Amino acid sequence: MKVVKFGGSSLATGEQFDKVVNIIRADPERQVIVTSAPGKRNKADVKVTDLLIQYAQQVLAQQDFSTTVAQITNRYQDISDHFALPATTLQTITHKLGALATTTFADDDHLMADFKAHGELLNAILLAAVLNEQAIPAKFLDPRDAGFLVDGEPNNADVLDETYLNLSHLSLSGARIVFPGFFGYSPSGDIYTFTRGGSDITGAILSRGFKADLYENFTDVDAIYTVDNHIVPHPAVISKMSYREMRELSYAGFSVFQDEAIIPAVQGQVPVNVKNTNNPTAPGTLIVPEQFLFNPANPITGIACSDRFSALYLHRYLLNKEIGFTLKLLEIFQRYGISYEHMPSGIDDLTIIFDQSKLDSATIKALCHDIRETLKPDYLEWIDDYAIIMVVGEGIAHTVDTMGKVIDSLTQHGIAIQMINQGASRISIMIGTQRKDAAAAVRHIYDTFFVKSEV
Incomplete structure (x- = not known):
C-alpha cells in the first residue's frame, strides 16, 4: 500500500487534477491520497491558503470579506x-466556506488555524468527488473521524502518539481514501495546523500510521538535485539517499521537505519517493532508511547552503x-529563551552560531551586554555576515580525503573558511563563510565532486 501526497501546484487547476487522477488510476496500490490546498496557477497568482488568511484577517477586523470569499x-x-x-459538491464547499465567518472560536489563533485548514479540507472533498465522477471509488476522510489527534499550539501542531494507534484500526479496503493535509484535531475538538508545508507532515504521519510500503510525495520537480539549480544550472540528480542525508540537507536549505516533515516516515521506516506530477514516469528520488547507503565512486550526495545565520565569537585566554x-553562557541563553545551532571551540576561542531569523537587534544587543558583564571575555564580536554550507553524504564516513578536497576546492579559489566542523555521524561537513562567498563555494565544491568525476 502507498500513501500519496500531492502539493499545491499539483492541485491548482482542473488540468492539474487530470494528471492527479491519471496518477491515482495508474496504480491501485495508491490507496491513501493526501491533498494540499490549491496553489498558484502562475507567478502572479495567489495561493488559496493566503486567500484564507486574508479572509480570516478581514473577519477579525470586521471588514467586508465578500470579494475574498468569491475569489476562494x-x-x-x-x-x-x-x-x-454535480452542483451539490460546490454547495458543500460554499456552505463550509461561508460558515467560517459565523463560527465562534476560543481566540484569534484558533480562528486563524481553522480558516487556514479549509484550503486542504475543501480540496480533499473536491478530489474525492472528482475521483468518483471518474469511476475511481473514493471517500473523503475527515481527520476527526480518523482520530488524527494533535497538541501544541493552534498554528504549530505536534502529532500525538495516540494518532498512530487510531490509524492502525482503520480499514483501507475498498475505496481510495482522500485525506486533507496540514491539520489535525486537538483532544478538545479544535482544528490545529502544522507549520506551512504541513501536508508533507500529514503524509508522513499517515505513512507511518498505516504502515505503508511507500510514501510518494508528488511535487513539481523531477527529483531532488545535488545542489540548488539557481546556483548550479542543470545539476546532477540524486537517485537515492538516506533519511539522515535528507535531514542534514534540509537543515541548510533544501526546500523539498521541511526539516521535521519526514520524521514520522523515518520513525516508521517507510521509504519516501519524491516525484513530479507533471512527469510521473520519471523515477524521482528515493529516500530510504538504510543508514550506510553510499556511492563509493562519489562520497558526496548533496550540497546545500543558507545565509540565515549569525555568529557570536568569544576569545579569552585559558578558556x-x-x-x-x-x-554560564548557556544560562544566559536560557534567560533570553534563545537556542543555538552550533558551538565549535578552541583552547581560547568559542564561536556560537545562531539562526538569525529567531533574533532581533534589541535581543542581540542585550545578549552581548550580559555576556560581557558576566563572562568578561578578552574579545567579543557579533558577526552578521555569515553563511553555512553543508556537504553531505553517507560516503564521507568511508573516505579519508573528502575533507581535504573540500578545503582545497575553496582555498584554491581564494574563499576564506571561517569555520569548519565534521559532525559525530561523519556524514556531513559544515563550513562557515561570508555570505558573498557562499554561492561560489557551493559551485567549486560541486565542480570538484561532480563535474570532474564525470569527465
Missing part, C-alpha cells in the same frame, strides 16, 4: 466545472582551563 470559491468552482461535477564558562 471561484478556485474550487473552476475545478468543479472542468469535471462537470579551556576555566570550569563552568560554557554553563
Whole structure:
C-alpha cells in the first residue's frame, strides 16, 4: 500500500487534477491520497491558503470579506466545472466556506488555524468527488473521524502518539481514501495546523500510521538535485539517499521537505519517493532508511547552503582551563529563551552560531551586554555576515580525503573558511563563510565532486 501526497501546484487547476487522477488510476496500490490546498496557477497568482488568511484577517477586523470569499470559491468552482461535477459538491464547499465567518472560536489563533485548514479540507472533498465522477471509488476522510489527534499550539501542531494507534484500526479496503493535509484535531475538538508545508507532515504521519510500503510525495520537480539549480544550472540528480542525508540537507536549505516533515516516515521506516506530477514516469528520488547507503565512486550526495545565520565569537585566554564558562553562557541563553545551532571551540576561542531569523537587534544587543558583564571575555564580536554550507553524504564516513578536497576546492579559489566542523555521524561537513562567498563555494565544491568525476 502507498500513501500519496500531492502539493499545491499539483492541485491548482482542473488540468492539474487530470494528471492527479491519471496518477491515482495508474496504480491501485495508491490507496491513501493526501491533498494540499490549491496553489498558484502562475507567478502572479495567489495561493488559496493566503486567500484564507486574508479572509480570516478581514473577519477579525470586521471588514467586508465578500470579494475574498468569491475569489476562494471561484478556485474550487473552476475545478468543479472542468469535471462537470454535480452542483451539490460546490454547495458543500460554499456552505463550509461561508460558515467560517459565523463560527465562534476560543481566540484569534484558533480562528486563524481553522480558516487556514479549509484550503486542504475543501480540496480533499473536491478530489474525492472528482475521483468518483471518474469511476475511481473514493471517500473523503475527515481527520476527526480518523482520530488524527494533535497538541501544541493552534498554528504549530505536534502529532500525538495516540494518532498512530487510531490509524492502525482503520480499514483501507475498498475505496481510495482522500485525506486533507496540514491539520489535525486537538483532544478538545479544535482544528490545529502544522507549520506551512504541513501536508508533507500529514503524509508522513499517515505513512507511518498505516504502515505503508511507500510514501510518494508528488511535487513539481523531477527529483531532488545535488545542489540548488539557481546556483548550479542543470545539476546532477540524486537517485537515492538516506533519511539522515535528507535531514542534514534540509537543515541548510533544501526546500523539498521541511526539516521535521519526514520524521514520522523515518520513525516508521517507510521509504519516501519524491516525484513530479507533471512527469510521473520519471523515477524521482528515493529516500530510504538504510543508514550506510553510499556511492563509493562519489562520497558526496548533496550540497546545500543558507545565509540565515549569525555568529557570536568569544576569545579569552585559558578558556579551556576555566570550569563552568560554557554553563554560564548557556544560562544566559536560557534567560533570553534563545537556542543555538552550533558551538565549535578552541583552547581560547568559542564561536556560537545562531539562526538569525529567531533574533532581533534589541535581543542581540542585550545578549552581548550580559555576556560581557558576566563572562568578561578578552574579545567579543557579533558577526552578521555569515553563511553555512553543508556537504553531505553517507560516503564521507568511508573516505579519508573528502575533507581535504573540500578545503582545497575553496582555498584554491581564494574563499576564506571561517569555520569548519565534521559532525559525530561523519556524514556531513559544515563550513562557515561570508555570505558573498557562499554561492561560489557551493559551485567549486560541486565542480570538484561532480563535474570532474564525470569527465
